[in-house]
Amino acid sequence: MDGIILCKDIKKDFNLGKETVHALNGISLSINKGRIVGLLGPDGAGKTTLLRILAGLLIPDEGSASVLGYDCVRNAESIQSVIGYMPQKFGLYENLTLHENMKLYAELHQIPLQNQKSRFDELLEMMNLSRFPNRRAGKLSGGMKQKLALACALISDPDILLLDEPTVGVDIISRRELFGILRKIVDKRKSTVFVSTSYMDEADYCDEIVVLYQGQIIANGAKDSLIEKAKTVKSNPTLDEGFQMLIAGAIPLPLKRKVPLSPEAEVVVKATNLVKRFGTFTAVDHTNFEVRRGEVFGLLGANGAGKTTTFRMMCGLDAVTSGSVEICGLNLHTASGKARQKIGFVAQKFSLYADMTVKENLEFFGAAYGLSRAKRKERIHWAIHEFALENYQNAPTGDLPLGIKQRLSMACALLHEPEILFLDEATSGADPLTRYDFWRRILDLADKGVAVIITTHFMDEADYCDHMVIMQDGKTVASGSVTEIRRQGTPKGAPLNDITEAFVHIIQKKETAS
Amino acid sequence: MFRFLALLKKELLQIFKNPKTRFIALAPPVVALFLLGYAATTDLKDVPFGILDQSHSQESRSLIDKFNASPIFILHHDIQNETDMGNKLARREIKAALVIPESFSRDIALSQPVNVQIIVDGRNTTSAGAILNDSNAIIQSYNTQIYPQTGSKIQISSRGWFNPAYNVKWFMLPALLAMLSLMIVTLLVSLTFAKEREGGTFDQLLLTPYSTGELLAAKALSGIIVGIIQVSLSLCFILFWFQVPYQSNYALLILLIFFFLFAAVGIGLLISVHCSTLQQAMIWVFLFAVIFALLSGLATPVESMPDIMQKIMVINPVRWGVASLRRLFLEGATFIDILPTYLILAGIGAGTFSIGCYSLVYQRTH
Amino acid sequence: MNFRRIRALAVKERKQLLREPASFVIGIVLPIVMLLIFGYGMNTDVRGIKLAIVSHESSSIGDQVISRFQDSEFFDVTLMRNTHDAEIAVQKHNADAVLFLPDNLQKHFADRDLNALVAVNASNPSVGQMHEAYIKGVLMSALQGNVDTSSLPGVRVQSRMWFNDKNDSAYYMIPGVIVIVMAMIGCMLTALQMAKEYEHGNMEQMFVTPMTSAELLIAKMINNYILGMIGMVIALLMARFLFGVPIRGSILILLLGGTIFLLLQMSFGLLISSVTKSQFLSCIISMLTSFMPSFLLSGFLYEISSMPVPIQIITYIFPGRYFVDFLQTTFLVGNVPEIIIKNLGIMSFMTLFFLNIARIKNPKKLESQGISV
Structure with missing residues (x-):
């Protein structure tokens, strides 16, 4: 093996209370110079642990690793002075400006003073951040922070870049931009990029992929290595399907609504002229929505488009500056308690009580929504069955694997049989199998008449929506069914774009117009 | 509910x-x-207390014995002179000192008033005050012991309600x-x-x-x-x-x-x-x-x-x-x-x- | 060791410090507030003692005694006829103390053979004792009247309070405040800042640069050192000019001592944060191991020699006692070589010890962060 990143039989365990978690279980790989290598895998697969070992931040229990010929244990300091590294919680100092953050890393890497200015300008230009060098990092949007963190990691012009989930929670456009930047660097400098992600479709941007699942490599090599096996079952499989094939040995049937949305279904969420201002900045500018019973309603948009704010106003987490939200005819302001009784909410980040057990969490949320003792018992019984939580009832939720946590979050949100379900990037970081499972349940609920409002960064999930709204700069820029959106997002005369391209087209068209 | x-x-x-x-x-x-x-605790104990006895007499020793009997003080007899006492105070080797003048035994014998000096370290005013109070009480009891007949019998007894000790x-x-x-x-x-x-x-x-x-x-x-x-x-x-x-x-x-x-x-x-x-x-x-x-x-x-x-x-x-x-x-x-x-x-x-x-x-x- | 990197890190720390209001609360507001509290709020001056005088009959000497108390600015006198009323008054906090004048006072006084009783509310014993001393003093002088005691035989005490002739409690409070303030800036602020970097993931990225642990530690300490020294200088200026506390030793030696103590506290703070890596735990632990001992086990409020032996032994572990000893002496006595060398020597040794552990405990590894895959 002659790769510049080498791993041999790496094992790493973590002790979690009484249990031992095998974060990495015998990882061997070799990465060659001048390539973008994607480290794919769902949350909890061991991606961060592997990258930290390569960066010399963790010591493997067994096996050895080397970067550029330096051993990751013995020569950690040598590695750390030549690589660029971007951790998942990017190490930006929020109360320093863009320029000050970059300056700090430039000094740490001892970039000669006379070269610094041109380097900063070049990087800011590349990241499209030149407009505000003196803004504090804390005031940047998520996508901009990611780019700034990348700029800091690139300051020393390293031969190797280790990036830990740089695209998590970032919209498709910023993701493309980011990979575009990486590609430019690799082409120009012959550097090597090892980047982790939980979005399978990002394999498209990589030269090679390493797919990690439960601490083991399940596929390694060219991008096609993931879908090879799936090709035996289906022509032109997606990367998700390739993953499903490798793990489950089968590709599940595409999901379909059993009961299509009836056009005269009653409106249960009605947002009229929603406006949200933060000081002089208008985050949401006169938006209107209607969501019907049994409808799956998708709220999409680039980072900072006002979609999160809209979502939070619709479920009553943020107050509206003007306009109104009605939930089943109840004003969210004047009858907030009653209105909240009708909604269920699953947050992007796991947000149940980590110190309490699964059962205790269910008990609490059941009682919080005022279910009587008998009803509570019945619904908890239902939830434990429906979400296959039998084996976890008495485990503290904080220690559960991500998939189980997501199931529990759903269970808690559904205990009181809400009429409206709000899902805020609820599938973020989940593997394709889990997402499939998740959507099967969502569509089921919609069939039963529950209105579902979701935000997501997985464009393929848009296909499940009955109605979509795309937001930009606080305004609705496109709305309609998936087909309608695709039509709106296709230039005149061209063949119909898929939903991802349509989304990008709509956003970029508006951007150039303004 | x-x-x-x-x-x-x-x-x-x-x-x-x-x-x-x-x-x-x-x-x-x-x-x-x-x-x-x-x-x-603000109760004093083990206070290092220097003795500079310039009288070296029976009488001065009996006064010193009074101090020795107190549970609060630990006496240090190795004070050479006033300079030495000053140094020891500064270095915190002692917290207070009693200076008995040369004329002590003679004045007692002649039933004349006699002054002794008590010097305390003022770096901590609370304990300094307490040390002074305790020393005064010891000297008063010495007085009543040597002049039982002449001393005034005006006595003020005291009682601490709710917390007698x-x-x-x-x-x-x-x-x-x-x-x-x-x-x-x-x-x-x-x-x-x-x-x-x-x-x-x-x-x-x-x-x-x-x-x-x-x-x-x-x-x-x-x-x-x-x-x-x-x-x-x-x-x-x-x-x-x-x-x-x-x-x-x-x-x-x-x-x-x-x-x-x-x-x-x-x-x-x-x-x-x-x-x-x-x-x-x-x-x-x-x-x-x-x-x-x-x-x-x-x-x-x-x-x-x-x-x-x-x-x-x-x-x-x-x-x-x-x-x-x-x-x-x-x-x-x-x-x-x-x-x-x-x-x-x-x-x-x-x-x-x-x-x-x-x-x-x-x-x-x- | 690379000075350029240290400078870059130190500049970053300075900017962060200036932009974070919390550090200002600890660094500048707290010293001033504490000094004002200690200088003005915390004194033991007795004023307005509520004194009940119980006397069953009136007599000229009795009236003389009562008027002595009434004329005194320290007392607020109520006259009572029976013991029961007085007891009730004390319990209801209408009186702090009771003076019982004996029956047949006039005759006893003439015979110079009388026994008066002072009862104080001793539920707060130090206050009670103080009241008792004041009452006895006034009563004694009232009863002895114009009898010239100087010609009476007996031993008289001439007392002197060295180093603090005015018996001013601010003299010993102020050095104590400096200890507490510097312990907080040194230990708690440093630990919180460092733990915050761990929690926000800054450390992870910093580690993957050529920077060494030692450089990071030095840069962290430079700014807090400056902030701590500003705190100390504010305290010194307020002590000297606002509260009139003398500074008899050399200012340079005071600043040297402050430097060593601050370094010691900072290295302890670094150690705490590199072990806990959590702001919450750092806060609690630095409160328990730095703030509280500086307050209570340093000899500033309570005499160490009066504590039980096991507690006295514990006080040797905490640096507060050395710094309090050093400060009180250098402020009030002057440069006493033995005290300076002993205390600064021990503190320097402790500093080196903690710095070494912090350096060993803080290699660029994340092992103790546990699982965060």
């Missing part, structure tokens, strides 16, 4: 299921109380109880909010049908319950280990603890509603706790503070806690005696609680 109980149960589970919070809720107060119960622990321990429980309970309450915010559970909670008042009330009540557990633990220590007597009705004590905790929790809630991060909450709690503790009457009497500070410190629950605990423990106070404290503490609690509640409602609707 059962909805509220579920919320309360959740709050308690959150505190007690997490080893970190369980640790700070229970361990430090007890450790601190134990340590401070012994350390916080002037035992500092009896005062200090109940006072510390108030100080420590304020610190810990305020900190815990303000941290649970910051924790919900950082853990993302705050949004989830806000989306349940609970009203703002219910959310705050459950947090407050759980804080009070934790406080009661912690205070009970400390009380056992005070009553059974340190054996401080309790002279009043226990119901009055329970009521006082309840109102005191209510005020502490209210302050914690008020701070936490206004702080978005853990660090901010901790620093503000700390700042308030330090100010409240210092100006509580624990170290120096409230009555000696400037009037303006006394007025401001009406809002200091530790001050009321310290004063009333002392009355309940030692003075056998009645309900009427403590009533003003109850009212003030309830007022502090209700005030902070409603401002906190109002702020949170405001934050939710704006």
Whole structure:
């Protein structure tokens, strides 16, 4: 093996209370110079642990690793002075400006003073951040922070870049931009990029992929290595399907609504002229929505488009500056308690009580929504069955694997049989199998008449929506069914774009117009 | 009602299921109380006391014997001269010194007045004052011993009511109880909010049908319950280990603890509603706790503070806690005696609680 | 060790410090507030003692005694006829102390053979004792009246309080405050800042640069050192000019001592944060191991020699006692070589010890962060 990143039989365990978690279980790989290598895998697969070992931040229990010929244990300091590294919680100092953050890393890497200015300008230009060098990092949007963190990691012009989930929670456009930047660097400098992600479709941007699942490599090599096996079952499989094939040995049937949305279904969420201002900045500018019973309603948009704010106003987490939200005819302001009784909410980040057990969490949320003792018992019984939580009832939720946590979050949100379900990037970081499972349940609920409002960064999930709204700069820029959106997002005369391209087209068209 | 109980149960589970919070809720107060119960003493003992005897006589020795008999002083006889004494004082080898003049035995024999000097180290004025008092008393008793007939028989005897032995622990321990429980309970309450915010559970909670008042009330009540557990633990220590007597009705004590905790929790809630991060909450709690503790009457009497500070410190629950605990423990106070404290503490609690509640409602609707 | 990197890190720390209001609360507001509290709020001056005088009959000498108390600014006198009323008054806090004048006072006085009783509310013993001393003093001088005691035989005490002739409690309070303030800036602030970097993931990225642990530690300490020294200088200026505390030793030696103590506290703070890696735990632990001992186990409020032996042994572990000894002496006595060398020597040794552990405990590894895959 002659790769510049080498791993041999790496094992790493973590002790979690009484249990031992095998974060990495015998990882061997070799990465060659001048390539973008994607480290794919769902949350909890061991991606961060592997990258930290390569960066010399963790010591493997067994096996050895080397970067550029330096051993990751013995020569950690040598590695750390030549690589660029971007951790998942990017190490930006929020109360320093863009320029000050970059300056700090430039000094740490001892970039000669006379070269610094041109380097900063070049990087800011590349990241499209030149407009505000003196803004504090804390005031940047998520996508901009990611780019700034990348700029800091690139300051020393390293031969190797280790990036830990740089695209998590970032919209498709910023993701493309980011990979575009990486590609430019690799082409120009012959550097090597090892980047982790939980979005399978990002394999498209990589030269090679390493797919990690439960601490083991399940596929390694060219991008096609993931879908090879799936090709035996289906022509032109997606990367998700390739993953499903490798793990489950089968590709599940595409999901379909059993009961299509009836056009005269009653409106249960009605947002009229929603406006949200933060000081002089208008985050949401006169938006209107209607969501019907049994409808799956998708709220999409680039980072900072006002979609999160809209979502939070619709479920009553943020107050509206003007306009109104009605939930089943109840004003969210004047009858907030009653209105909240009708909604269920699953947050992007796991947000149940980590110190309490699964059962205790269910008990609490059941009682919080005022279910009587008998009803509570019945619904908890239902939830434990429906979400296959039998084996976890008495485990503290904080220690559960991500998939189980997501199931529990759903269970808690559904205990009181809400009429409206709000899902805020609820599938973020989940593997394709889990997402499939998740959507099967969502569509089921919609069939039963529950209105579902979701935000997501997985464009393929848009296909499940009955109605979509795309937001930009606080305004609705496109709305309609998936087909309608695709039509709106296709230039005149061209063949119909898929939903991802349509989304990008709509956003970029508006951007150039303004 | 059962909805509220579920919320309360959740709050308690959150505190007690997490080893970190369980640790700070229970361990430090007890450790601190134990340590401070012994350390916080103003009774002198083992004071190194220098003797510069320039008389070297029978009489001077009998005066020195008087000092030697005192349990407080440890005599150092190796003082050469005044310079040496000065040096030893400066180096803290001795804390005080007695200088007996050459003429001592002659003056005593001639029944003339004679002056001895007592020099104390003024670096710590409290203990310096105490040393002077004790030395004066020794010299007085020496006088009555050598001049039993001529000395005036005017005597002033004294008695310390409620605490005849002037035992500092009896005062200090109940006072510390108030100080420590304020610190810990305020900190815990303000941290649970910051924790919900950082853990993302705050949004989830806000989306349940609970009203703002219910959310705050459950947090407050759980804080009070934790406080009661912690205070009970400390009380056992005070009553059974340190054996401080309790002279009043226990119901009055329970009521006082309840109102005191209510005020502490209210302050914690008020701070936490206004702080978005853990660090901010901790620093503000700390700042308030330090100010409240210092100006509580624990170290120096409230009555000696400037009037303006006394007025401001009406809002200091530790001050009321310290004063009333002392009355309940030692003075056998009645309900009427403590009533003003109850009212003030309830007022502090209700005030902070409603401002906190109002702020949170405001934050939710704006 | 690379000075350029240290400078870059130190500049970053300075900017962060200036933009974070919390550090200002600890660094600047707290010292001033504490000094004002200690200087003005915390004194033991006796004023307005509520004294009940119980006398069953009136006599000229009795009236003389009563008027002595009434004329004194320290007392607020109530006259009572029976013991029971007095007891009630003390319990209701209408009286702090009771003076019982004996029956047949006039006759006893003439015989110079009388016994008066002073009862004080001793539920706060130190206050009670102080009241007792004041009452006895006034009563004694009232009863002895114009009898010239200087010609009477007997031993008389001439007492002097060295280093603090005015018996001013601010003289010993102020050095104590400096200890507490510097312990907080040194230990708690440093620990919180460092723990915050761990929690926000800044450390992870910093570690993957050529920077060494030592450089990071030095840069962290430079700014807090400056902040701590500003705190100390504010305290010194307020002590000297606002409260009139003399500074008899050399200012340079005081600053040297402050430097060593601050370094010691900072290295302890670094150690705490590199072990806990959590702001919450750092706060609690630095409160328990730095703030509280500086307050209570340093000899500033309570005499160490009066504590039980096991507690006395514990005080040797905490640096507060050395710094309090050093400060009180250098402020009030002057440069006493033995005290300076002993205390600064021990503190320097402790500093080196903690710095070394912090350096060993803080290699660029994340092992103790546990699982965060």
